Amino acid sequence: MTLTARTLLAVSAGGAVGSLLRWFVDVLMPGAWGTLPWGTLLVNVLGSALLGVVVEVLDRGGGSGVLGAFLTTGVLGGFTTFSTYAVQVALLGGADPAVALTYFVVTPLLCVAAAGLATTWVRRARGAA
Amino acid sequence: MTWGWAVLAVAVGGAAGAVVRLLLVSGPWGRLRGVLVANTVGSAGLGAVVALVESPVVMLLLGTGVCGALTTWSTLAVQTAQLGPRAPGFAAAYLLLNLVLGLGAALLTLTLLG
Numbered sequence: 416m417t418l419t420a421r422t423l424l425a426v427s428a429g430g431a432v433g434s435l436l437r438w439f440v441d442v443l444m445p446g447a448w449g450t451l452p453w454g455t456l457l458v459n460v461l462g463s464a465l466l467g468v469v470v471e472v473l474d475r476g477g478g479s480g481v482l483g484a485f486l487t488t489g490v491l492g493g494f495t496t497f498s499t500y501a502v503q504v505a506l507l508g509g510a511d512p513a514v515a516l517t518y519f520v521v522t523p524l525l526c527v528a529a530a531g532l533a534t535t536w537v538r539r540a541r542g543a544a
Numbered sequence: 545m546t547w548g549w550a551v552l553a554v555a556v557g558g559a560a561g562a563v564v565r566l567l568l569v570s571g572p573w574g575r576l577r578g579v580l581v582a583n584t585v586g587s588a589g590l591g592a593v594v595a596l597v598e599s600p601v602v603m604l605l606l607g608t609g610v611c612g613a614l615t616t617w618s619t620l621a622v623q624t625a626q627l628g629p630r631a632p633g634f635a636a637a638y639l640l641l642n643l644v645l646g647l648g649a650a651l652l653t654l655t656l657l658g
Contacts, residue, residue, distance in 0.1 A: 418570050423563055430562020430613045431555035438554045438608050463621035470622055487619075488569070493562045497583040497615035497642070498590035501650035505591065519647070523639060526621035527628075534625060 425481045429489015433462075437494050449510035451518055452503045455496065456525070462495035463526040467533030475541065495526075545601045553601050557609015561586070565614050579619050580642055586615035587646040591653030615646075 437458050444454035466487060473483045500522055507515035569578035590611035597603050620642055627635035 418566070423566065426566045427559035427563045430565075431559040433562070434554050434558025434609055434613045435551065437612060438604070441608070459617040459621075462618040466618035466622050467625065484566070488566050489562055491618045492565060492616045493558045493613040495617040495619075496612040497617050497620065497646055498586040498611040498650070499615075500617065501583075501587035501615075501646040502590045502594055502654065504647055505650045505654055506594075519643075522617070523621075523624075523643060526617050527624045527639065530618070530621040531625035531628065534622075 421481050422484045425485035426489040429485040430493035433490040433493025459495045460525045460529045464529035464533040466491040467530040471534045471537040553605040554609045557605040558613040561610040561613030583615045584645040584649050586611045588649035588653045591650040595657035
């Protein structure tokens with residue numbers, strides 16, 4: 416991806432949109448203290464699946480361009496969050512270590528599986544078309 | 545804090561975080577190192593924000609916005625899934641390094657500053 420003014424603008428706009436969407440989910444699903452953060456888990460798994468789809472579609476389409484930067488690095492990069500996950504695991508560790516460990520392990524498994532399955536699904540759909 | 549200020553804080557912070565991540569993944573050190581640095585620095589940053597910041601609007605700007613958008617699970621997941629079939633050991637090590645450094649960084653700033 417070449418760094419141009421248009422790419423920077425596209426990624427900043429996408430980052431704003433993705434962050435707002437993540438915040439809306441957080442407002443709608445706040446979650447009680449010491450319990451599994453379902454909202455963040457949903458955002459991260461859904462965002463990983465969608466990025467798997469977008470990357471695979473863009474790869475076959477040849478070249479990513481400004482729209483690709485907006486959707487991948489911008490919207491979906493801004494939608495998902497690693498820092499919230501890390502801080503939630505750290506804080507949950509003090510409240511309920513079993514829930515913290517579950518959340519710590521389940522998030523990577525579901526995110527990587529979602530990304531992998533989404534990619535495979537797009538390849539199969541293209542193959543069948 | 546009104547809804548307007550809250551929306552603006554998340555949008556501006558999210559835009560800034562995403563641009564810094566773009567710069568980190570565009571460097572000559574490569575996309576994998578870029579994401580690892582973004583996730584580690586962002587996790588340390590959010591730990592510091594949670595420990596130090598009391599204003600809700602600053603929390604939304606720096607925490608939900610900047611640190612939230614600087615870090616990414618989607619890119620990490622897709623990178624790991626793409627590396628997996630070709631180099632399973634390397635993919636697992638890359639994912640594990642993100643988890644260990646990210647959690648370690650968050651714990652460090654939360655503990656030192658909290």
